[in-house]
Amino acid sequence: MASSNISGTAVDQSKNKDTATEGSNQLKNEYINKTLKKDVDKVVDKYDLQDISGQCNASQNKTVSYCRCWKSKKFPLCDGSHNAWNKETGDNIGPLVITNNSQSNKQ
Amino acid sequence: MASSNISGTAVDQSKNKDTATEGSNQLKNEYINKTLKKDVDKVVDKYDLQDISGQCNASQNKTVSYCRCWKSKKFPLCDGSHNAWNKETGDNIGPLVITNNSQSNKQ
Ligand code: FES
Ligand code: FES
CATH class of the missing domain: 3.40.5.90 (CDGSH iron-sulfur domain, mitoNEET-type)
Structure with a gap:
């Protein structure tokens, strides 16, 4: 959602997203509770x-x-x-x- | 340490390791304390x-x-x-x- 790389393929987009938002996504997945x-x-x-x-x-x-x-x-x-x-x-x-x-x- | 892929290059090994042990590595990085x-x-x-x-x-x-x-x-x-x-x-x-x-x- 932060960067919409329309020119990329679906696979590339997912890859970019994983790298770009790794920090915050990881936090959301790592609730203490x-x-x-x-x-x-x-x-x-x-x-x-x-x-x-x-x-x-x-x-x-x-x-x-x-x-x-x-x-x-x-x-x-x-x-x-x-x-x-x-x-x-x-x-x-x-x-x-x-x-x-x-x-x-x-x- | 779990799998020692000697035939891979240094880069490949690191890549494989990231994927293979993602779960446990992620946990180690996500200490509650x-x-x-x-x-x-x-x-x-x-x-x-x-x-x-x-x-x-x-x-x-x-x-x-x-x-x-x-x-x-x-x-x-x-x-x-x-x-x-x-x-x-x-x-x-x-x-x-x-x-x-x-x-x-x-x-
Ligand atoms: S501190 Fe949670 S079960 Fe002991
Ligand atoms: S500061 Fe840890 S529960 Fe309030």
């Missing part, structure tokens, strides 16, 4: 500290991990999918982990 | 509920936002950089927001 709630403008997850505290208490090791790779089947919770992404791509991402250490002091 | 702590195997940030509670209290609106786009200059906190990413790419990512509503009940 490829699958989750793509019908909403912005996926924001909101929790209150009290709820998280409850989750921490319920979990065996009193921690809750929140996904930052957008690949988790339990999103917004982390299910370990970041490991597959890191292995596949060489990336180094991981979750936000919230602990409830104060709990062990209280009870 | 392009810049942060690339020297560590996995970036995991750990907070205790007590610390977060303190942060919530300190912030004017009693919320703390954690980055899930890996673009924030205040990582692991969100600085709004997700908006530029979403605009640039058409993606729809946003932070994890933690509120401290219980605080208003207590005091």
Whole structure:
């Protein structure tokens, strides 16, 4: 769309396009979030500290991990999918982990 | 490394490689985390509920936002950089927001 090279053949045009707009097209194809709630403008997850505290208490090791790779089947919770992404791509991402250490002091 | 086409010229080899491994190469170039702590195997940030509670209290609106786009200059906190990413790419990512509503009940 940026350059309309009418004199070129169909094949040449496609080739030119690939080269010319490689940067922006590649970005569009490389959403960080490829699958989750793509019908909403912005996926924001909101929790209150009290709820998280409850989750921490319920979990065996009193921690809750929140996904930052957008690949988790339990999103917004982390299910370990970041490991597959890191292995596949060489990336180094991981979750936000919230602990409830104060709990062990209280009870 | 996967295929060593010794009979090809240097140029041909590079061309073949680009086509053959396009998928995986593209992934390598498209790290979700392009810049942060690339020297560590996995970036995991750990907070205790007590610390977060303190942060919530300190912030004017009693919320703390954690980055899930890996673009924030205040990582692991969100600085709004997700908006530029979403605009640039058409993606729809946003932070994890933690509120401290219980605080208003207590005091
Ligand atoms: S599954 Fe996404 S960070 Fe763990
Ligand atoms: S700056 Fe990364 S989610 Fe807001």
